[in-house]
Structures are given as structure tokens and as C-alpha cells.
Amino acid sequence: MIRARFEKPEQVFAGCPDTVILPLSALTKADGSAGTALAARFPQLAGKTVIAEIPAIIWPSHGKAVRAQLEGLADLGIKDVLTENLGAVALAKEYGLTAHGGMYLNVMNTEALAQYRQLGLADVTLSFELAFSQAGALAAADTGFVTYGYLPLMKFRNCPAQGKNGCAGCSGRNELIDRKGEHFPIICRERQYSELLNCVPLYVGDRRLPPVGFETLYFTTETREQCAAVYRQYVNREAPAFRRTAGLYFREVQ
Numbered sequence: 001m002i003r004a005r006f007e008k009p010e011q012v013f014a015g016c017p018d019t020v021i022l023p024l025s026a027l028t029k030a031d032g033s034a035g036t037a038l039a040a041r042f043p044q045l046a047g048k049t050v051i052a053e054i055p056a057i058i059w060p061s062h063g064k065a066v067r068a069q070l071e072g073l074a075d076l077g078i079k080d081v082l083t084e085n086l087g088a089v090a091l092a093k094e095y096g097l098t099a100h101g102g103m104y105l106n107v108m109n110t111e112a113l114a115q116y117r118q119l120g121l122a123d124v125t126l127s128f129e130l131a132f133s134q135a136g137a138l139a140a141a142d143t144g145f146v147t148y149g150y151l152p153l154m155k156f157r158n159c160p161a162q163g164k165n166g167c168a169g170c171s172g173r174n175e176l177i178d179r180k181g182e183h184f185p186i187i188c189r190e191r192q193y194s195e196l197l198n199c200v201p202l203y204v205g206d207r208r209l210p211p212v213g214f215e216t217l218y219f220t221t222e223t224r225e226q227c228a229a230v231y232r233q234y235v236n237r238e239a240p241a242f243r244r245t246a247g248l249y250f251r252e253v254q
Helices: 060-076 086-094 110-118 224-235
Strands: 002-005 019-023 049-053 080-083 098-101 123-125 143-149 152-156 173-177 183-189 193-197 214-218
Touching (some): 002 224, 049 060, 060 086, 086 098, 143 224, 214 224
Parallel strands (some): 049 080, 123 143, 143 214
Antiparallel strands (some): 183 193
């Protein structure tokens, strides 16, 4: 099964996977309210299973806002959340939501997977640092991999793109350019932290994967049209028409 993670609802394209992941802040308003039913506010999500992505980092000063957003999910009829740390797992339990484990949980062995299953996670995205050759014992109906995307390389409390005027006038999208001329996108997360993305996307749609339960396409800076094009190539198991990396999936961590 293929899942699609988007940065914003506007990227959702016709015919996309039935399971869609979106940041919590993209689904609820600033005060946490939803205002209306999911299908009325986001018609493109009608009939989809929507998973709300809890921020990977929640500073104490941001906790109240995140809780308000989680409460707003009830108005939208969303009962599933993506959890990237133990704190988010606890929040999901507190609000009676179904928790799905994200890639930042860094699950790389059967013991870690067993512990998260005991915590009640519905399924777990395995670490993108895990080689496919080592994934045999973890491959199951409730495990999966991120198999496409400009994956985050690091997170910043102090944004490297911030100027002398702070965040004033910033669109939340910037980039760093290295000495080789490679462009690394920077995405702001609600002015709480920023993420540096890889300059080349992960793509293994044309490779053989372990028999896991799901594969996640992780869309960030792409347009709706680009998302749709990647999805078509992926479901057809085609080699991509763009530069790509296979990450660590086909080599072992030393």
C-alpha cells in the first residue's frame, strides 16, 4: 500500500493514495479550531484516510498550541496521528487518537519495534538508515518505509536563513547553497524550528523492496503537478526522470 505525505492540502492531486498524511498545523486553524467538516474545508480529502502529523519537536512554549490543534481534529473527524517521538505517542494516547510511528522514531531492530507495538502504535515507519538487507525480520503488515522524498537532514532552533530582521517578511521557504552549487531547501515549522532538506530526493520506486505493509511518498516542496508525476512514475515502477539517491537502503551502516 502506498501512502502520500504532503506539506499542504493544495498539493493533494486527483487519484492520489487513499491514505494521506498532512502536518497538524495544515489541517487546523491557528487557534486549533477546524471551523467546518473535513470534506467541506478540504474537498480534495473527501473519502481519504487522513493522518495528522504531530510536530517532531514541541517546545514548552508551543505545547498549548499543539494541544489546541489536537482538540480541533475532532471537528474534522480525524482520529489518526503520526508520532515522531515518545512525547507525541503520549499525546496521542491522552486524546484518544490512533498513533502511527514515524521515521524519526529510528526503529532499526526487532526489540525497538516490539516496544513500540507494546505502546499501542498501529504501525511503524522503519528508519531510513536501515539497509533493506537487514529489514527481513522487521518486514510485516504493520511496518513500512519512506521510499520517496527530499528527506530532512537536520533541524535548527535558530534558522540559518534568518536575517537581521528576524522572521519578518520570511515566506518560510529558503535554501542553503553549498560550495558545489547544490541547493538545500529550508522549511520553517510554525516559527518553532526549521528543517534542512536534502538537495536530491530519495527514490526507490524502481527497486525491489522488503515485503512491508506500506510505502510512504514524502512530498515537501513539490507542486501538485510534480507530486502527481512522481506518483505515476512510482506506481509504474519506473526509473525517475530526475536525479535521485537511494539513501542507505542498499548499503549497511558502519
